[in-house]
Amino acid sequence: MSDAATLEAQVAHDDHGDHGGHGGNGAGHPPTTTGLSHNKLGMWLFLGSECLLFGGLISTYMLYRGRASENLGPDQIYDLPFTSVSSFVLLMSSLTMVLAVSAAGRKDVRNVKLWLTVTALLGATFVGGQVYEFTSFYREGLGFTTSLFSSSFYALTGFHGVHVSVGIIMLLAVVGMISRDRIPGDRAEVVELVGLYWHFVDIVWIVIFTLVYLIPA
């Protein structure tokens, strides 16, 4: 599609869309009973419910982290410098994500695609680090069923890793859809919704990093 055609489609979308990107204050999207974007309301409700999922997993880990087999407990196997670097990478992916949302608010498509791609790459780096960590733990003898500690550890960090992986797929899908002009409605809101999910994954890791890796068993 030519630039002119793309612009016409975008303007037509924007006539029915929320221009603010961050607002959700009923400025531009179709009228709703609340005056807020239902997509955004749904995403926040989903994230609130996700707190309960990860709360359960974190609580289970806290309860069972002391139930490890000899020489394969948290204090023996964790590689803090490595995990710290992974945490830093995920934290910086939140920065690139918010820059993508900011660019979307300015309708700067080139930078939206750039920052979304960088975010996906940083996320992939984090997941790669987690795969390496799991592999090295397994080689040391820590399988999923080795102990209650290992089961709860793999379940917690594995669920988080799956969330990051889903986030990467969402990011790359949005990049592809923007490139092909396949996003109906407001692009900025779509980028923002994916951003909310991504930041949530980051804040969950902030909690996991402290409670699982930094506080000794």
Next chain:
Amino acid sequence: MSESTTLDETATGTDATAQHSPEPPDDGHAHGATDGQYIVIALILAVITAAEVSLSYMDVGPIFIPALLVMMAVKFVIVVSYFMHLKFDNRIFSFLFYSGLLLALGVYVLALATFEFFA
């Protein structure tokens, strides 16, 4: 003309259709921080993370765990407030998210207490 430049022109109303848009020109920062402020916030988060890791290598006595929990909470609130824009958004979004968070905290603290985790 680059794609970026083309879209910027549309946003400032050079397109005839866009002139009918009821919104003022959108600078992308109307409800949040600027890109520079986001970078500063990210640097603050990085510094706090470095402090957390450093603390775990030091012997600071009984304040170790409370200090880590406080730094964790500060990072959490910063990301939610600024990167997720809750500070600038409608309060209903804050209500939805913090309701889930507080419910989770309450339920699981009680569950852990039941198992005598804090004993």
